[in-house]
Amino acid sequence: MLILSLFVCCHLATANTWHVGKGKGLRSVNAAILAAANGDTILVYAGTYYEKNIIVNKKLLLKGIGHPVLDGEKKYEVISVKANGSVIDGFTIVHSGVSSMEDMGGIKIYDSRDVVIQNNILEDTFFGIYVQYGKNCTVQNNQLVSYNPEEQQSGNGIHCWKSDSLRIIGNKITGHRDGIYFEFVTNSIIWLNTSFKNIRYGLHFMFSHNDAYIANHFRDNGAGVAVMFSHGVKMYSNVFEENWGDAAYGLLLKEISDSYIDGNTFIKNTSGIYMEGASRIHMQKNLFKNNGWGMKIQASCMDIEVTLNNFIGNTFDVSTNGSLVLNSFNRNYWDKYDGYDLNKDKIGDVPYRPVSMYSMIVEKNPPAMLLFRSFITSLLDKTEKVIPSLTPEALKDNSPLMKRLF
Amino acid sequence: MKKIIKYVMTDILRNRIVMIYTIFLLVTSFSVFSLEDNDSKGLLSLLNIILLIVPLVSIVFSTIYVYNSAEFIELLVSQPLKRKSIWLSLFAGLAGSLSIAFFVGVGIPILLYQANAIGGMMIGVGVLLSIIFVAIAMLAAVLTRDKAKGIGVAILLWLYFSILFDGLVLFLLFQFADYPLEKAMIGITAFNPIDLSRIMILLHMDVSAMMGYTGAIFKEFFGTAIGMVISFGVLLFWVLLPVWVATRKFNSKDL
Numbered sequence: 248m249l250i251l252s253l254f255v256c257c258h259l260a261t262a263n264t265w266h267v268g269k270g271k272g273l274r275s276v277n278a279a280i281l282a283a284a285n286g287d288t289i290l291v292y293a294g295t296y297y298e299k300n301i302i303v304n305k306k307l308l309l310k311g312i313g314h315p316v317l318d319g320e321k322k323y324e325v326i327s328v329k330a331n332g333s334v335i336d337g338f339t340i341v342h343s344g345v346s347s348m349e350d351m352g353g354i355k356i357y358d359s360r361d362v363v364i365q366n367n368i369l370e371d372t373f374f375g376i377y378v379q380y381g382k383n384c385t386v387q388n389n390q391l392v393s394y395n396p397e398e399q400q401s402g403n404g405i406h407c408w409k410s411d412s413l414r415i416i417g418n419k420i421t422g423h424r425d426g427i428y429f430e431f432v433t434n435s436i437i438w439l440n441t442s443f444k445n446i447r448y449g450l451h452f453m454f455s456h457n458d459a460y461i462a463n464h465f466r467d468n469g470a471g472v473a474v475m476f477s478h479g480v481k482m483y484s485n486v487f488e489e490n491w492g493d494a495a496y497g498l499l500l501k502e503i504s505d506s507y508i509d510g511n512t513f514i515k516n517t518s519g520i521y522m523e524g525a526s527r528i529h530m531q532k533n534l535f536k537n538n539g540w541g542m543k544i545q546a547s548c549m550d551i552e553v554t555l556n557n558f559i560g561n562t563f564d565v566s567t568n569g570s571l572v573l574n575s576f577n578r579n580y581w582d583k584y585d586g587y588d589l590n591k592d593k594i595g596d597v598p599y600r601p602v603s604m605y606s607m608i609v610e611k612n613p614p615a616m617l618l619f620r621s622f623i624t625s626l627l628d629k630t631e632k633v634i635p636s637l638t639p640e641a642l643k644d645n646s647p648l649m650k651r652l653f
Numbered sequence: 654m655k656k657i658i659k660y661v662m663t664d665i666l667r668n669r670i671v672m673i674y675t676i677f678l679l680v681t682s683f684s685v686f687s688l689e690d691n692d693s694k695g696l697l698s699l700l701n702i703i704l705l706i707v708p709l710v711s712i713v714f715s716t717i718y719v720y721n722s723a724e725f726i727e728l729l730v731s732q733p734l735k736r737k738s739i740w741l742s743l744f745a746g747l748a749g750s751l752s753i754a755f756f757v758g759v760g761i762p763i764l765l766y767q768a769n770a771i772g773g774m775m776i777g778v779g780v781l782l783s784i785i786f787v788a789i790a791m792l793a794a795v796l797t798r799d800k801a802k803g804i805g806v807a808i809l810l811w812l813y814f815s816i817l818f819d820g821l822v823l824f825l826l827f828q829f830a831d832y833p834l835e836k837a838m839i840g841i842t843a844f845n846p847i848d849l850s851r852i853m854i855l856l857h858m859d860v861s862a863m864m865g866y867t868g869a870i871f872k873e874f875f876g877t878a879i880g881m882v883i884s885f886g887v888l889l890f891w892v893l894l895p896v897w898v899a900t901r902k903f904n905s906k907d908l
Contacts, residue, residue, distance in 0.1 A: 491861065493869065515861050539862025560693050562862035582694070614834045615826050617842065617871065619859070620697070621851055622705060623819040 268292030268315070276301050276309070276317070283307055285330075291315045291338070303328045303335070311337035314368060319343040324351040325372070332361040343372040345400060352377030352406070353391075356384060364389065374402035375423060381410040386418060393422040398446050403428040407435070415440060422446075426468065429455040438462060448473045449490075452480065460485060470494055471516065475501040484510040487519070496521040497538070503528065513538055519561070522548045531555050532652070540566050540606070549573035557652050558582060558601070562619075565601035565642070566610055572641040576601065580648040588649045599647040602638045604631035654738045657729065661746025665718065671754050674710050678702070678758025686766040693858070696771060699759065700854060703779045704847055707755060708786045709811050715747050715790035716807040720800045727908055740903045744791055744896055748784040755783050771857040778850040781888045785846045786811070788895040795902045818845045835870045846891045853884055 265279040266272055267289060273279045277298050279289045285306045293313035300323045303309065307330070316339045319325040325340045340353040353372035356362050360382035367389045369375045375391040378384055386405055395401035404420035406428045407413055413435040419442075420426040426442030429435070430453040437460035442449035449465035452458070452474040459481040465472050471490035474480055480503060487497035497516035498508075502524045512534045513519035519538040522528075525548045533556045535541035541561040544551065546569030556579045558564045564581055578594070586595040605624050608615050618624050631638060665671055681702060689695040722743070729739045759779055763772040790807050797803040822841060826834065842848045856863055856875050863872050874880040 517861055537861060539859065562859040612826055612830050614838050615823065616862070617838050617852065618819055618823055618826075618848075619862075620700060620855060621819045621848065622701070622816055623823065625701075 262286045262288065264288045264290060266290050266292070268294055268312075280305065280307065298325075299323045301326045303333050304330050306330045306332045308334045309336065309338070310334070311339070311367075314339045316341060319351075319353075319372075321345065324353075324355055326354045328354065328356045328359055328362050328364075331359050333359070334363045334365070335367065336363070337366045339368045339370070340372060341370045343374075345373045345395075345402075347399075350374050350377060350402065350406070352402070355379065356381045360384065363387075372402070374406050375404040375420070376406070377402075378405075378407040378410050378413060381407065381413060383412045384410070385414045385416070387414065387416040389418045391418065391420045391423065395422070396446070398424055401446055403451075404442070404445065407432045410435070414438070420445065425449075425451040426465070427451070429453065429458065431455065433457055435459075436461065440464070441466075443467050445469060450474075452477050455480075459483070464488070465490075465497075467491075468495075471496040471499060473499040473501070474503055474506075475499075476503075478504045478506065480506040482506070482508045482511060486512045486514070487516060488512075488514050490516045492517055496543075500525045500528070507531075508533060512536070513541070518543050521545075522551065524548065526550050528552070529554075533557070534559070534653075535564075536560055539563065541601075543567070544574060545569070546571045551575070552577070554578050555652055556580070559651070563603060563606040563609075566606040567602060567639060567642060568610055570639045572639045574642075576642070576644040578646050578648055579644055580651050581644065582651075584647045584649075586647065593649050595647040595649055598643040598645045600632065600635065600638060600643045602642050604628050604637050607637050654742050657734075657739060657742035658746045658749070661743055662750045665746060665750040666753070670714060671750060674714075675754040675758045678706075678755065679762065682759050682762035686762055692767055696767060696775070696858065699763070699775065700851070700858070703759065703775060703782065703854075704851055705815055707759075707779055707782050708815060708847060711751050711783045711786035712790045712793075712807045712811050713804065714751070715787045716794050716804050717800075718747060719743070719791055719794040720803060723908075730908060736904050737900055740791075740900050741896070744787065744899075747791070748787045751783045751787060752780045755779050771854065774854055774857050778853055778888075781885075781892070782846060782850055785888065785891045785895075788892050788899070792895040792899040792902075795899045795906060814845055814847050818848065822848075839871065839874050843887045846888055849884055849887060853881075 265283055267276055267279045288308040291311050293315050295316040297318050317325050319342045321342045322344045325343050343353045344351045352374035353369040354364055355377040358380040362384045364376055365387045369391045371394055376386055391404045401424040403425040404423035409431040411433050415437045417439045421444045423445050424447050426445045426449045428451045432455040435458045439462050441464045443466040445468045447469045449468035450472045455477050457479040461483045464486045466488040490497050495517050497513040497519045500522045504526045506528050508530045510532045514536045516538045518540040519535045521543045523545045527550045530553045535558045537560045539562050541558050541564045543566050551574035553576045559582045581599050584599045586597040588595055605628055685698045686695045760776045763776055793806045794803050797806055
């Protein structure tokens with residue numbers, strides 16, 4: 248035991264640096280890993296390496312100099328990290344294997360903690376960066392591009408499963424199935440990422456509690472962003488843009504509770520937010536601009552508090568599918584509000600009903616969209632405003648703001 | 654023929670009603686753009702003007718004008734002129750002057766405030782609607798001898814195209830809600846130039862909502878280059894058909 252600990256100590260004290268590259272002594276990364284001990288550094292110089300599967304089973308700092316290319320030849324998982332505290336920095340990883348039996352990643356973390364994956368470029372990988380049973384890991388400043396047009400043939404960009412305390416920061420993801428995918432991941436943060444033109448969702452949450460995603464940009468994804476079956480999710484200052492299609496939502500919330508949606512921007516989506524079975528959600532200071540539907544709140548939602556938001560230039564501000572309303576709207580700015588403010592307190596004196604009758608009609612009978620903005624439909628809308636019959640009586644903003652908030 | 658067109662146009666453009674119409678359009682357009690805080694709301698108000706006021710004024714004014722120039726037409730017919738060219742010149746004069754009135758009244762403010770695809774579409778569609786309703790008015794005028802009856806028919810036609818037709822379509826939509834009507838609806842819009850114009854503008858104005866399930870079908874048709882050509886073709890057809898029928902009627906009409 249003593250000898251062993253001495254052995255380890257010696258090695259820690261004299262962490263070696265191994266050089267891999269043409270004319271650098273070692274020619275392959277695998278050989279360097281074999282030779283290295285815990286705590287060593289392996290520097291890989293520019294070039295293309297066909298290493299099959301690289302298994303990092305020691306605590307190593309793997310650093311690419313001048314973005315060396317690791318090629319998986321469309322057969323292998325490129326890097327498998329199985330040691331705590333490893334760092335993978337500055338590689339270009341291309342052509343990982345595609346398999347329907349196992350989830351091959353460009354870089355995959357197995358059951359490890361404190362791993363850092365940073366500054367890598369991943370191209371044409373099945374799954375990009377895959378974290379499985381990871382803890383306190385960091386994935387930052389990576390660029391992930393995939394070209395597979397088929398949803399079944401394509402994996403997720405950053406896929407995290409049964410992990411805790413992850414930091415996903417400043418990555419750029421495009422062309423994957425889901426940009427970022429979280430399942431059973433808790434206490435994690437997703438910050439400053441850009442996820443665009445992915446086949447399905449830009450960000451996909453399942454059973455992931457107490458996570459935060461902040462200041463990310465989601466644009467033009469097949470179906471927008473989906474947050475499902477989770478509680479305690481914080482969504483701050485994100486931008487959801489140009490998610491077009493009948494089943495595409497800026498943000499889809501399904502079975503979400505005790506969450507916060509603050510300061511986000513929803514622009515030019517077919518539906519800005521779609522909520523189903525959501526409860527106890529605070530929505531504040533969001534901007535809904537030029538969407539087809541600003542918000543679709545199904546009757547299965549309750550205790551949603553919508554306050555101090557801007558609704559500007561949406562075709563329909565809010566729509567719903569029933570008459571039951573257990574949510575509250577207060578002090579929002581609606582550009583379609585045509586009430587007055589006699590006592591000049593900047594709050595309109597008559598309530599605003601954000602659900603227009605025509606949005607109810609379109610909900611039931613979609614082809615009726617064809618008659619939108621015709622004289623007869625505006626007539627129906629005006630009549631409905633005076634005597635509400637189809638639209639839910641309780642869905643109204645009792646104190647609509649006269650001026651835009653921000 | 655050129656001389657007649659020139660005479661008709663100067664006669665109409667000097668007409669007080671057309672002057673008032675132009676000024677009305679100009680004032681509303683400018684006020685709509687300068688009063689509303691965002692331009693898209695301004696466009697929305699203009700849309701209603703284009704879809705309601707422009708057809709109404711075009712159809713009523715043209716019908717009355719044709720009846721009032723009965724003596725002038727008789728005079729021309731007694732000259733060595735083809736009836737066809739007299740009638741077509743009358744049409745060209747009316748259509749030209751009302752288009753100019755529309756362009757000055759609505760087109761210029763749009764070009765000043767909203768010189769983009771929506772604005773361009775609105776101007777194009779507005780001019781076409783003016784011409785279409787002149788054509789329909791001339792058909793109504795040539796079919797009925799009595800002036801009061803003719804004006805009544807014109808107003809009824811306007812009412813039908815701008816309100817009743819949509820009501821009918823809405824009714825059909827609900828009656829046949831269980832059937833896939835999306836494609837059929839595209840066909841149905843061809844029967845009403847106002848609806849067709851509205852959808853063409855809508856596709857630019859509410860593009861996000863139009864990308865929804867049903868909207869996507871419309872977008873797929875109207876949004877493509879071929880769809881655009883077809884829709885403009887249908888609108889042109891709405892000019893040519895009434896003019897052709899009216900000219901034939903006028904050729905054999907006992908004045």
